[in-house]
Amino acid sequence: AGNSHLKLSNNEVELTQKTDYPWNGDVEITVNPAKQGAFTLKLRIPGWARNKPVPTDLYAYADGLTPQVKMLVNGKAVTTISSSGYCVINRKWKSGDKISLHFDMPVRRVQANEQVNYDKGLLAMERGPIVYGIEGIDQKHPFVFNISIPKNAPIQSHFEKDLLNGVEVLDGNCTVTEKDSTSGQLKQSQSTFRAIPYSTWNNRGNSQW
Secondary structure (H helix, E strand, O other), X not given: OEEEEEEOOOOEEEEEEEEOOOOOOEEEEEEXXXXXXXXXXXXXXXXXXXXXXXXXXXXEEOOOOOOOEEEEEOOEEEOOXXXXXXXXXXXXXXXXXXXXXXXXXXXEEEEEOOOOHHHOOOOEEEEOOEEEEOOHHHOOOOOHHHEEOOOOOOEEEEEEOOOOOOEEEEEEEEEEEEEOOOOOXXXXXXXXXXXXXXXXXXXXXXXXO
């Protein structure tokens, strides 16, 4: 939760925000003007919620999903989002008006522009604004470079309150490629993986990433 006090030319407004973002896509803002009056609020709708991981064509989502953004003012839908990425709400506000904002947060696959040769055939994982990766300490097979995650493998997310001061983690199935100790031939086996936010790796000792 957080509070902001804004001074307008003829009014003063307190905004109270309640959210668990970025782990959760629900945001509630209570508008408390000192006196009832008309003014405009602009709420930023981030690029990832508009199906653009970055403003340029360097990266794009590779999964074909169409996550939704929903906004309500006192329970009534607001649908106007400008091309610059803001939802513009111009109305007469009174104390206690509530804005409810919801971002769908499925796990997304991100691919680089095809001209980036190093990243051909590779995908990144993202949920909401958070990019994820796998760290050896969390895996059944800690040599992470032997692990591959199929493009269409389902990935689940959940919050781990006791991990890294509380983070949303991703879990799913993966394939492990290893050399057979007897024949020397490469073999594949099925396993599971856990991914953590990119910003939190290397906080539990040295481990592959």
